[in-house]
Amino acid sequence: MSDAWLIAGLGNPGPDYSATRHNVGYMAVDRIAAMTGGKLSRHKRANAMVLEGKLGMPGSQTPIILVESLSYMNESGGPIKALMQFYDIPVERLIAIHDELDIPFAALRVKLGGGDNGHNGLKSMRKALGTGDFYRVRIGIGRPPGRQDPADFVLKSFGSSERAELPELIERAADATCSLITNGLERTQSMFNTGPAKE
Numbered sequence: 001m002s003d004a005w006l007i008a009g010l011g012n013p014g015p016d017y018s019a020t021r022h023n024v025g026y027m028a029v030d031r032i033a034a035m036t037g038g039k040l041s042r043h044k045r046a047n048a049m050v051l052e053g054k055l056g057m058p059g060s061q062t063p064i065i066l067v068e069s070l071s072y073m074n075e076s077g078g079p080i081k082a083l084m085q086f087y088d089i090p091v092e093r094l095i096a097i098h099d100e101l102d103i104p105f106a107a108l109r110v111k112l113g114g115g116d117n118g119h120n121g122l123k124s125m126r127k128a129l130g131t132g133d134f135y136r137v138r139i140g141i142g143r144p145p146g147r148q149d150p151a152d153f154v155l156k157s158f159g160s161s162e163r164a165e166l167p168e169l170i171e172r173a174a175d176a177t178c179s180l181i182t183n184g185l186e187r188t189q190s191m192f193n194t195g196p197a198k199e
Helices: 021-036 077-087 120-129 160-183 185-192
Strands: 005-009 048-055 062-069 094-100 108-112 135-140
Touching (some): 021 062, 021 135, 021 160, 094 160, 108 185, 160 185
Parallel strands (some): 005 062, 094 135
Antiparallel strands (some): 048 062, 108 135
């Protein structure tokens, strides 16, 4: 069994979706990739972009597998499961980074397990893996204004004021993900969890 961690950023592939709220998971994985000095490339066995990297200081580094599924959000569980099998990674070392409507914009929540809360990416992962007992880094995008359909809201780009805050939010999400691996859940929650959220 591998001692690596698999970090899956949830989102939709293609330029039409790259700047949308639903793709903050991809954005955070891209940031972690930049921190490791690497770049994701297409995997030979799974429909996904992947980077094999390492976290930590030389001598005490932890291997990580960064993943962005090339399937759409509601089918992202299949490629993630295929990569977990390919790298022999247990669900205990799986982290999903995703957008969360029930957390205010720019707030973060890190947790282990839970429901899918209507999130199609999490729903697909739970179905493919047969469990929801994996770590989640939940990036708050807030609820849509007025009567806007949440399904439309998540596929829209951020507003101008949100775009100004977005780089820092993605940076914190990347840092929280790395902290989860190096410092564990409780310490990471105390350092990074902000904002009220429905569980």
